[in-house]
Amino acid sequence: xxxxxxxxxxxxxxxxxxxxxxxxxxxxxxxxxxxxxxxxxxxxxxxxxxxxxxxxxxxxxxxxxxxxxxxxxxxxxxxxxxxxxxxxxxxxxxxxxxxxxxxxxxxxxxxxxxxxxxxxxxxxxxxxxxxxxxxxxxxxxxxxxxxxxxxxxxxxxxxxxxxxxxxxxxxxxxxxxxxxxxxxxxxxxxxxxxxxxxxxxxxxxxxxxxxxxxxxxxxxxxxxxxxxxxxxxxxxxxxxxxxxxxxxxxxxxxxxxxxxxxxxxxxxxxxxxxxxxxxxxxxxxxxxxxxxxxxxxxxxxxxxxxxxxxxxxxxxxxxxxxxxxxxxxxxxxxxxxxxxxxxxxxxxxxxxxxxxxxxxxxxxxxxxxxxxxxxxxxxxxxxxxxxxxxxxxxxxxxxxxxxxxxxxxxxxxxxxxxxxxxxxxx
Amino acid sequence: xxxxxxxxxxxxxxxxxxxxxxxxxxxxxxxxxxxxxxxxxxxxxxxxxxxxxxxxxxxxxxxxxxxxxxxxxxxxxxxxxxxxxxxxxxxxxxxxxxxxxxxxxxxxxxxxxxxxxxxxxxxxxxxxxxxxxxxxxxxxxxxxxxxxxxxxxxxxxxxxxxxxxxxxxxxxxxxxxxxxxxxxxxxxxxxxxxxxxxxxxxxxxxxxxxxxxxxxxxxxxxxxxxxxxxxxxxxxxxxxxxxxxxxxxxxxxxxxxxxxxxxxxxxxxxxxxxxxxxxxxxxxxxxxxxxxxxxxxxxxxxxxxxxxxxxxxxxxxxxxxxxxxxxxxxxxxxxxxxxxxxxxxxxxxxxxxxxxxxxxxxxxxxxxxxxxxxxxxxxxxxxxxxxxxxxxxxxxxxxxxxxxxxxxxxxxxxxxxxxxxxxxxx
Numbered sequence: 001x002x003x004x005x006x007x008x009x010x011x012x013x014x015x016x017x018x019x020x021x022x023x024x025x026x027x028x029x030x031x032x033x034x035x036x037x038x039x040x041x042x043x044x045x046x047x048x049x050x051x052x053x054x055x056x057x058x059x060x061x062x063x064x065x066x067x068x069x070x071x072x073x074x075x076x077x078x079x080x081x082x083x084x085x086x087x088x089x090x091x092x093x094x095x096x097x098x099x100x101x102x103x104x105x106x107x108x109x110x111x112x113x114x115x116x117x118x119x120x121x122x123x124x125x126x127x128x129x130x131x132x133x134x135x136x137x138x139x140x141x142x143x144x145x146x147x148x149x150x151x152x153x154x155x156x157x158x159x160x161x162x163x164x165x166x167x168x169x170x171x172x173x174x175x176x177x178x179x180x181x182x183x184x185x186x187x188x189x190x191x192x193x194x195x196x197x198x199x200x201x202x203x204x205x206x207x208x209x210x211x212x213x214x215x216x217x218x219x220x221x222x223x224x225x226x227x228x229x230x231x232x233x234x235x236x237x238x239x240x241x242x243x244x245x246x247x248x249x250x251x252x253x254x255x256x257x258x259x260x261x262x263x264x265x266x267x268x269x270x271x272x273x274x275x276x277x278x279x280x281x282x283x284x285x286x287x288x289x290x291x292x293x294x295x296x297x298x299x300x301x302x303x304x305x306x307x308x309x310x311x312x313x314x315x316x317x318x319x320x321x322x323x324x325x326x327x328x329x330x331x332x333x334x335x336x337x338x339x340x341x342x343x344x345x346x347x348x349x350x351x352x353x354x355x356x357x358x359x360x361x362x363x364x365x366x367x368x369x370x371x372x373x374x375x376x377x378x379x380x381x382x383x384x385x386x387x388x389x390x391x392x393x394x395x396x397x398x399x400x401x402x403x404x405x406x407x408x409x410x411x412x413x414x415x416x417x418x419x420x421x422x423x424x425x426x
Numbered sequence: 427x428x429x430x431x432x433x434x435x436x437x438x439x440x441x442x443x444x445x446x447x448x449x450x451x452x453x454x455x456x457x458x459x460x461x462x463x464x465x466x467x468x469x470x471x472x473x474x475x476x477x478x479x480x481x482x483x484x485x486x487x488x489x490x491x492x493x494x495x496x497x498x499x500x501x502x503x504x505x506x507x508x509x510x511x512x513x514x515x516x517x518x519x520x521x522x523x524x525x526x527x528x529x530x531x532x533x534x535x536x537x538x539x540x541x542x543x544x545x546x547x548x549x550x551x552x553x554x555x556x557x558x559x560x561x562x563x564x565x566x567x568x569x570x571x572x573x574x575x576x577x578x579x580x581x582x583x584x585x586x587x588x589x590x591x592x593x594x595x596x597x598x599x600x601x602x603x604x605x606x607x608x609x610x611x612x613x614x615x616x617x618x619x620x621x622x623x624x625x626x627x628x629x630x631x632x633x634x635x636x637x638x639x640x641x642x643x644x645x646x647x648x649x650x651x652x653x654x655x656x657x658x659x660x661x662x663x664x665x666x667x668x669x670x671x672x673x674x675x676x677x678x679x680x681x682x683x684x685x686x687x688x689x690x691x692x693x694x695x696x697x698x699x700x701x702x703x704x705x706x707x708x709x710x711x712x713x714x715x716x717x718x719x720x721x722x723x724x725x726x727x728x729x730x731x732x733x734x735x736x737x738x739x740x741x742x743x744x745x746x747x748x749x750x751x752x753x754x755x756x757x758x759x760x761x762x763x764x765x766x767x768x769x770x771x772x773x774x775x776x777x778x779x780x781x782x783x784x785x786x787x788x789x790x791x792x793x794x795x796x797x798x799x800x801x802x803x804x805x806x807x808x809x810x811x812x813x814x815x816x817x818x819x820x821x822x823x824x825x826x827x828x829x830x831x832x833x834x835x836x837x838x839x840x841x842x843x844x845x846x847x848x849x850x851x852x
Contacts, residue, residue, distance in 0.1 A: 036495065044484075044493040051719075052478025058470075067470040067687045069462065097523055098717040105712035114574070141714070148540070148711035257714075261493045264719035285574035286531035288567070288683075293477075293690035294720065397607040 003338045003356075003419055011420050016372060018417045022370065024220035025410050030371030032407040037189070037349035038398040039262050042318045046311065047260040053300045058293065066292040073280050078266065078295040080376045084305045086220050086252045087236040088270040094279060097290045100255040100267040104217060105145045107251050107269070108180070110282045111215055112149055116275055117248070121213050123179045127271070132217075133171060133181040135163040137352055137380030137391045141187040141336050142182040142219070145383075153382035154178065162195035165202040172210035181206070190352040190380055190393035192345025194232040204240035208251025216250040222348040223254055224312050227320045231346035233337065252270040258349065259312065264309040266402045316347075322396040322404050329408035339419040340390075350393040352380075359418045360389045366414035372407045428784075429764045429845055437846050444843045448796065451836050456797030458833040462616070463775035464824040465688050468744045472737065484719065491717040499732040501704050502687045504692065504721040510731050512646050512678045513662040514696040520705060523716045526681040526693040530643060531571045533677050533695070534606070536708045537641055538575055542701055543674070547639050549605045558643075559607040561589040563778055563806030563817045565615040567586035568608040568645070572808075578602065579808035584614065588621035591628040598636040606641045607632070612660040613648035616778040616806055616819035618771025620658040623700060630666030633675025642676040648774040649680055650738050653746045657772035659718075664696070673698040682724060684775065685738065692724045742773075748822040748830050752777050765845040777820040778806075785844045788813045792840035798833045 001014055059069045060075055073079075074095025083090045096103045112130060115121035123344045126270070132146050143153050156398040157164045162185065172178050183203065185195040195203070207214055218237060241247045242393075250272075256265035269279070302308050317379065323345065330342050342353040355363055360377035367374050375393040378384040396404050427440055484493045486501055495663040499505075500521025509516045522529045538556060541547035549556045558572050560579040569579050582597065583590045588611065598604050606755040609629065621629070633640055644663060669672045676698075682691035695705070728734050749771065756768050756779070768779040781789055787804035793800050804810040820837075822830050 038495050041491065044491065047493075048482050051480040051482075051723075054477040055472050056477075063468060065470065067465050067473075067690060069683075069688045093620060099714050102713045144711050148708070255496075261719060262495045263715050264717045282574070285570050287528045288525050289689050291690045291717065291720065293687060294717065297477075 001228070001338055008424065009233055011280060011424055013422065015417065015420045018413055018420070021413050022417060025370040025413070028371070030406065030410065032371060032399060032403050032410070034394050034399065034407050034411075035371040035373050035375045036398065037258075037395045038316065039258055039315075040398050040400075043315055044261060045398070046314050047301065050260060050297045050301050053297050054293070058227070058296065060220060060296070065203060066296050069288055071283050071292060072289045074268070074290050075292050075299070076294045077299040078268070081299055081302060081304070082254065082268040082293045083270065085223050085253050085308070085328070086268070086270050088238055089254065091273065092238070092270045092276060094276055094283075094292060095295055096267045096269060096285050098264055098267065098294070099257065100219065100221065100253045100269075101141055101145065103267055103269045104142070104253055105149075106283065106286075107215075107279060108145060108149055108151065108217070110279060111179070111213070112151065114211070114282055116215070116278045121241070123213060126213070128178045129177050131178045133168060133178060134382045135161070135182065135188075136382070137190055137386075137393065138182060139184060140379045142217070143268070143382045150182075155382055158191055158193060160193060162188075162199035162203075165199055168206070169202070172206055172214065176211065178210065179213060180217055181253055182217050182219065184219050185237070186220060186222055187225055187345055187348025188224060189221065189348065190350035190351060190391075192343045192348050192352065194234055194346070197235045200235040200237050201240050202251070204237055204244050204246055207241070207246030208244060210249075212248070214249050218250055218252045220252060220254045222258070224308060225258060225315070225349070226312070226347035227316045227323065228346065247273050251275060256302070258315075259308070260298060260301065264294070266295050316330065319397050322399070323351065325401050325404045326394055326396045326408055329405065329412055333412035337416070337419070339415055349395060351396065353392045354390045355392065355395055355415060356419055356422060357388045357390050357414075358384060358399065359422060360392050362418045363392060363411075363414045366417060367410055370387070370410055372410045374411070429849055434850065436661050437850055441843065441846045441850065444839055444846070448792070448843060451796040451839070454797070456836065458797060458825060458829050458836070459799040460820050460822060460825065460830070460833050461799050461801045462824065463684075463821045465684055465741075466744065466824050466826075469741055469823070470687060472740050473727065474631045476686060476723045476727050480719070484722070486722070492722050496713055497718060498710050498713070498715050499702070500694070500716050501718050501721045501725070503725040504694070505727060507725055507730070508680065508694040509696065511649050511734070512680050512694070512696050514664055514678065517699065518664070518702060519751060520695045520702055520709075521716060521721055522693045522695060523691065524690055524720070525683065526645065526647065526695075527567055527571065529693055529695045530568070530645065530679055532579065532709065532712070533576075533641075533705060534571060534575055534643070536705060537605070537639070538577065540708055542639070542641070542704050549639060552639070553603045555603050557601065557604045559589070559594060559604060560808045561608065561614075562808070563812075563819065564608060565610060565645070566805045567847050568643070569808045577606075580733055581808055584617055584619060586619060588614070588619060588625035588629075591625055594632070595628065596632055596639065600634055602637065605639060606643055608643050608645065610645050610647055610738050611663070612646060613651055613771055613774025615774065616649065616776035616817075618769045618774050618776060618778065620660055620772070623661045626661040626663050627666050630663055630672055630676070633667070633672030634670060636675075639656070639675070640675050644676055644678045646680045648684070650734060651684060651741070651775070652738070652773035653742045653749065654772065658812060672851065674700050677701060682728070684741075685734070686724060686727065690720070692721050721757075722796045725817065745823050747827050748825070749777065751827050752820055752822045752828045752834055755831065755838055759838035760841060763842070763845070765841055775821060775823055777822065779818045779820055780816045781818065781841060782845055782848060783814045783816050785841075785848060786812060786818050788844045789818060789837075789840045792843060793836055795834055798836045800837070
């Protein structure tokens, strides 16, 4: 049923049918969850070899015993391996602990309070009202980190090529307090967008527009997380930055959280030698160093780029059917209904659904009331405020295909119910 | 030779003999290092079983797969195990990553900028000149963390029972900007002092003198690191605090860095439920959670308190001969010389040596010039400034007994040379 081509009578009939379906769901005592971008058990099992991989061999190439203290920036072997994942050289890398969020928070905190190029470059010296651009919909943890640091978030729309760069450029030109932008450039959270070459190139130029202390936070969390080889590649932003002379205006992040184990992987940070030197120095005040043994495990397990590709293909084989299930259900029930739009990602962990304006909260509530948990409406926007109340993030990796099909049956009924009721003015 | 009982002639003769010995050392091309409190290879080998201990079993008692996201405060099994190490209940615990320094930095940062009891309790709201008491000699990383946070350090002398509590109490009474004190209460770094019961009891009362936002940073890094069972025990400060109603004025820290692997262990934090709740909330902005898999490894490896004791006895057996070597060399050459004093620790990682005033720098330089690296003079004081220029931290765990003996032969000659030259007015 097309929402705008149906008569009021037809809509009312349909609403009645949907209500019946919904009542049936109520009686099923469902307990389904599409909220978190968590790998499923089969994916986690792919990395069980990590435990026991060391064989009492803890010495690196230089003869250093990695079980002991030393080395704030991680082991050389991990730098070489993960540099390839985000398109850098080993000397551009700092290898951290089990998550990229702590690295991102640390970098923002350092730039804010201590400065990446000496204390005079600290953002807090320039202004007490520092701001970041937040492409929306985006990742709630990025936004929360900024909020906690007292950094204001200014939403800017995402389109199919990445952030709306006309707006981004205009905003950083107009407001010197804007010191950063959050980017998830490949298979963006939650839209799945891969930034176009032009967008990457324009982002690389931002440092020349915004000034020396502006930093692009390039969270390449899904760098190698394509569903198939044909998925679009991401241009190498550091190459672009070096060509523009803006290599100090970017920090790159990544992790193995969705390569090996979520929460027990290895995170990494890349940047210019100026930035890495400064960050290493600052990092030394709050840590003795990262867990080098877990880094060594990861190096021995992942081995090299070819082996990593083969490993990621196994992940893709496990999760693609889950995305297919989401997309088929959406297409079948809403494909010609004008009740919303959604992304068709070629990698990453999410499908982004936009309902008709003003309905996201209602849809999430309807689903929740019959046992299907969705990410709270608004979560993909700073301060939890989606001005159009339309975006819903669907995370289908964790449940089984059957659970996803069931959850999506519920979801589309909720979308239809909310849309029709809105149309009917109820 | 007793410095004050020798004639000038005898001193000059002795200086000449020592200079010859020193010249011999110069020709030996020594490369010895007593700088870092690092475990040695035999100690690290005690924990090799950690790798491969999981046997594809990643599920905790509640059925949760620990390989996945979830749980900001660590796994229940680790809470139960490590609570015993620092004398708390499991619900008082937060289990972190691979180091206690990040936890301590995070707690100080949170108390400073966000407050442990809501934003109104943030130290930065009360004053722009927050201060911490630094018992000296102490641990340089504690001091550096404060410096980086913009917290001023006020030295206060250590004696054989812990910090000079008369002074501590007077200082916190007189200055409301003093918001914390660093304590390494058992086998203190570097003095090896175990705080007396009276000192513990008086520290537990500080919250009632200093006010609600004062925090004792109780870094119990060497809680189970005695050389023999007869070593003095530490009173349970949380029991004292609860009796005084000051349980919100203390945070306790510890780690397995010197139980299992340095840099690849597990760190933990303990405190009142008010503090733990607040810290958990704040922690969620900068991390998704700790490495639960490494926590699980540690739980399976350490098992329980009895097994931990047996494990620590193995460490003691390895390192006690190293401390004995240091103490014998000091006693043999300086025992009746009036050229300095030193501690005789019953646990921990250090011997603290006090030269005659004004000689520490000179002694460290003399030793360094013949290839024996010592911790820089002043390192045990805030801002690297030892006002009496006398304290030198000796860290004998890492080198072999033979290397230690050689290094100490050099050390005592340097002490004697510097002392005699000072006496001679050279």
